Amino acid sequence: MQFITRAIRDTVLEAGRDFPAVVLTGPRRSGKTSLLRRLFPRASYVLLEDPDTQDRARSDPRGLLEGLRLPALFDEIQNVPELFPYIRTRIDQNPRKMGQWLFTGSQEAPLRQHVSESMAKRAAILQLLPFSLAETDRATLLRGGYPEVLARPRARGLWFSSYIQTCVERDVRSVINIRDLATFRRFLALLASRHGQILNRTDLATPLGVSVPTVGDWLGVLEITGQIILAPPYFENFGKRLIKSPKVYIGDPGLACYLLGINTQAELDRSPFLGALFEGYVAAEILKSQANQGRRKELYHFRDQQGLEVDFLFPSGHGGLWMVECKASRTVKPSMAGPLATLRRSMSENAPVRSAVVHRPSTSAAPTRALAPGVEALDVRAFVEVIGGEARQTAKGGPRRARASKKPIEKSKLQV
Numbered sequence: 218m219q220f221i222t223r224a225i226r227d228t229v230l231e232a233g234r235d236f237p238a239v240v241l242t243g244p245r246r247s248g249k250t251s252l253l254r255r256l257f258p259r260a261s262y263v264l265l266e267d268p269d270t271q272d273r274a275r276s277d278p279r280g281l282l283e284g285l286r287l288p289a290l291f292d293e294i295q296n297v298p299e300l301f302p303y304i305r306t307r308i309d310q311n312p313r314k315m316g317q318w319l320f321t322g323s324q325e326a327p328l329r330q331h332v333s334e335s336m337a338k339r340a341a342i343l344q345l346l347p348f349s350l351a352e353t354d355r356a357t358l359l360r361g362g363y364p365e366v367l368a369r370p371r372a373r374g375l376w377f378s379s380y381i382q383t384c385v386e387r388d389v390r391s392v393i394n395i396r397d398l399a400t401f402r403r404f405l406a407l408l409a410s411r412h413g414q415i416l417n418r419t420d421l422a423t424p425l426g427v428s429v430p431t432v433g434d435w436l437g438v439l440e441i442t443g444q445i446i447l448a449p450p451y452f453e454n455f456g457k458r459l460i461k462s463p464k465v466y467i468g469d470p471g472l473a474c475y476l477l478g479i480n481t482q483a484e485l486d487r488s489p490f491l492g493a494l495f496e497g498y499v500a501a502e503i504l505k506s507q508a509n510q511g512r513r514k515e516l517y518h519f520r521d522q523q524g525l526e527v528d529f530l531f532p533s534g535h536g537g538l539w540m541v542e543c544k545a546s547r548t549v550k551p552s553m554a555g556p557l558a559t560l561r562r563s564m565s566e567n568a569p570v571r572s573a574v575v576h577r578p579s580t581s582a583a584p585t586r587a588l589a590p591g592v593e594a595l596d597v598r599a600f601v602e603v604i605g606g607e608a609r610q611t612a613k614g615g616p617r618r619a620r621a622s623k624k625p626i627e628k629s630k631l632q633v
């Protein structure tokens with residue numbers, strides 16, 4: 218597979234012009250090293266993976282740094298975060314020189330912590346998620362977005378099983394001590410069966426015979442290694458009592474399908490999980506769009522005790538709010554707009570709200586259209602294009618409505 222341009226490219230380059238250091242985090246195999254090496258081909262390269270290099274970095278950090286030609290790229294910095302204070306000293310000797318210190322790392326939360334403690338104001342932290350639909354049509358629900366799966370879709374089953382063993386389990390073990398890997402694997406499968414549901418730790422712990430705090434630890438480490446998505450409830454400006462737990466999704470849609478035993482498009486189309494999987498796919502696309510624009514990842518769900526539910530709420534690029542209902546169907550009906558309209562009426566928000574039913578593409582319907590007053594129907598491609606364009610639109614001034622594409626949709630593009 219040829220190198221596919223990443224949507225985060227300009228955000229990384231801009232960060233390199235504005236900050237002395239740039240840290241690129243993200244789940245394993247999302248393409249971090251490839252991207253930074255391509256964007257900064259002249260940077261010296263230090264791979265902090267093998268124990269010898271790590272020992273050297275720990276025992277003589279000044280020696281390592283002084284011998285380096287700048288700019289320098291430190292790959293897998295999560296292994297030696299002790300280097301940060303020494304790098305900070307070097308940055309402060311020449312604080313106006315930008316883009317000299319580049320890092321990749323696969324554990325977002327601890328890295329953020331180290332960077333904010335040791336490198337405050339000196340480093341931009343960005344996150345590279347797997348490929349989005351906005352970057353390549355190959356990133357379907359069934360495949361997900363990992364470059365190696367997209368390069369060899371037929372080997373996807375083998376790739377995911379080895380990904381779980383070599384990446385997920387290794388990352389988990391580097392953070393917490395797991396004694397029983399077989400139970401952890403069962404936990405992953407059980408979690409996939411709860412994809413799109415309100416998180417209930419007890420409900421996950423009981424069938425596995427482990428404690429609720431253990432499940433909490435496992436979820437915590439899956440979250441920091443970018444393997445799950447948690448969408449907390451949206452609280453602002455409602456006088457109602459709300460459900461407090463987040464909704465949970467396996468982060469990569471392809472991995473979710475794999476864990477649920479779904480291996481073909483036909484199996485996906487008739488799966489009882491299709492609705493939840495499509496919802497997770499949309500969730501992942503929203504977060505990818507935010508991460509690629511260098512914005513904070515923010516995704517909420519809404520559910521009140523009267524049973525009103527809206528799948529997602531998230532800030533728009535224009536200081537407003539998006540409200541989204543996801544429908545795996547390729548046919549949308551005005552009744553699908555009901556919850557969005559009801560929630561909109563009960564909101565005291567002054568900020569502009571844009572409401573959409575996001576659905577799977579259809580050959581017969583236009584990608585965008587009005588569904589009910591104030592609610593539009595957008596197929597997932599049109600939706601991804603609109604949210605990805607928001608940052609650019611904001612820069613130019615003023616929002617723009619999605620344009621209905623005039624091109625007929627190819628059949629292969631319907632496989633989302």
Ligand SMILES: Nc1ncnc2c1ncn2[C@@H]1O[C@H](COP(=O)(O)OP(=O)(O)OP(=O)(O)O)[C@@H](O)[C@H]1O
Nearest residue numbers: 219220221244245246247248249250251323364365
């Ligand atoms: N933009 C791209 N286009 C095509 N293939 C890519 C792209 N980026 C990465 N790949 C391929 O994906 C694989 C993983 O990439 P890479 O090693 O850069 O990921 P990583 O996030 O650094 O992984 P790790 O966390 O294991 O260090 C490689 O085989 C690489 O060739």
Ligand SMILES: [Mg+2]
Nearest residue numbers: 249250292321
């Ligand atoms: Mg790497």
